Amino acid sequence: AQSVSQHNHHVILSEAASLELGCNYSYGGTVNLFWYVQYPGQHLQLLLKYFSGDPLVKGIKGFEAEFIKSKFSFNLRKPSVQWSDTAEYFCAVHGRSQGNLIFGKGTKLSVKP
Amino acid sequence: GAVVSQHPSWVICKSGTSVKIECRSLDFQATTMFWYRQFPKQSLMLMATSNEGSKATYEQGVEKDKFLINHASLTLSTLTVTSAHPEDSSFYICSATASIAGHTDTQYFGPGTRLTVL
Numbered sequence: 001a002q003s004v005s006q007h008n009h010h011v012i013l014s015e016a017a018s019l020e021l022g023c024n025y026s027y028g029g030t031v032n033l034f035w036y037v038q039y040p041g042q043h044l045q046l047l048l049k050y051f052s053g054d055p056l057v058k059g060i061k062g063f064e065a066e067f068i069k070s071k072f073s074f075n076l077r078k079p080s081v082q083w084s085d086t087a088e089y090f091c092a093v094h095g096r097s098q099g100n101l102i103f104g105k106g107t108k109l110s111v112k113p
Numbered sequence: 114g115a116v117v118s119q120h121p122s123w124v125i126c127k128s129g130t131s132v133k134i135e136c137r138s139l140d141f142q143a144t145t146m147f148w149y150r151q152f153p154k155q156s157l158m159l160m161a162t163s164n165e166g167s168k169a170t171y172e173q174g175v176e177k178d179k180f181l182i183n184h185a186s187l188t189l190s191t192l193t194v195t196s197a198h199p200e201d202s203s204f205y206i207c208s209a210t211a212s213i214a215g216h217t218d219t220q221y222f223g224p225g226t227r228l229t230v231l
Binding site: 032103104 | 162206220225
C-alpha cells in the first residue's frame with residue numbers, strides 16, 4: 001500500500017538557519033509529489049510540486065525540494081528560514097495509476113526570532 | 114487563483130442531527146472534489162472523491178449513508194453528516210482539482226470546517 005513518512009514531528013530552528021525536512025514514500029509506480037504548508041489558522045497551501053523533469057523543484061518563498069527516485073525521497077529545503085516560515089508542512093504523494101493523494105503526518109516547524 | 118472556500122467554518126450541533134458542509138471553487142471549475150477528515154495531530158485521511166454529476170467514490174471504512182456527498186455543479190460539492198454523533202466531531206477539509214491544463218493533478222484546499230457534536 002502507498003504510504004508517506006515524514007521523519008520529524010517538530011523542528012525548532014533559529015532565524016537564518018538552514019532547513020531540511022525529510023519525506024519518504026513507498027509506492028511501486030510513477031508518482032506526483034507535493035509539499036503543502038499550513039500556516040497557523042490558515043488552510044493548506046501548495047508550496048511546490050514535482051511531476052516530471054528536473055528533480056530539483058523550486059517553489060514559493062524560497063523553498064525547494066529534490067526528488068531522489070532511488071531513495072524514494074522528496075526532501076524539502078530552505079537555505080535560510082524566517083520567523084514567518086513557522087507552520088506545519090505536509091508531504092503528499094499521488095500515485096498516478098491509482099489516483100489518491102496520500103499525506104504524511106506533517107512536520108511542525110517553529111522558527112525562533 | 115484556484116481558491117476553494119468552505120462553509121461553515123465551525124459548526125456545533127446536537128447528537129442525532131444532520132449537518133451540511135459546503136465546498137466551493139470560487140474562481141475555477143473543479144473536475145473533481147475531495148473530502149478529507151483530519152484528527153488532532155494526525156494527517157488528512159481521504160473520505161471520498163466526487164465528480165460533478167456522478168456518485169461519489171468512498172474510501173474503505175467510510176459509511177456512504179452517513180456521509181452523503183452531492184456534487185451538483187462544477188463549483189459546488191456538499192458533505193452532509195447524517196445523524197451526527199460525538200465521534201463524528203472532527204475537522205473536515207475539501208479540495209478540488211481544476212479543469213485547467215497543468216492543474217488537473219494538483220489539489221487546492223479549502224480552509225476546513227470544524228464540526229463539534231455534543
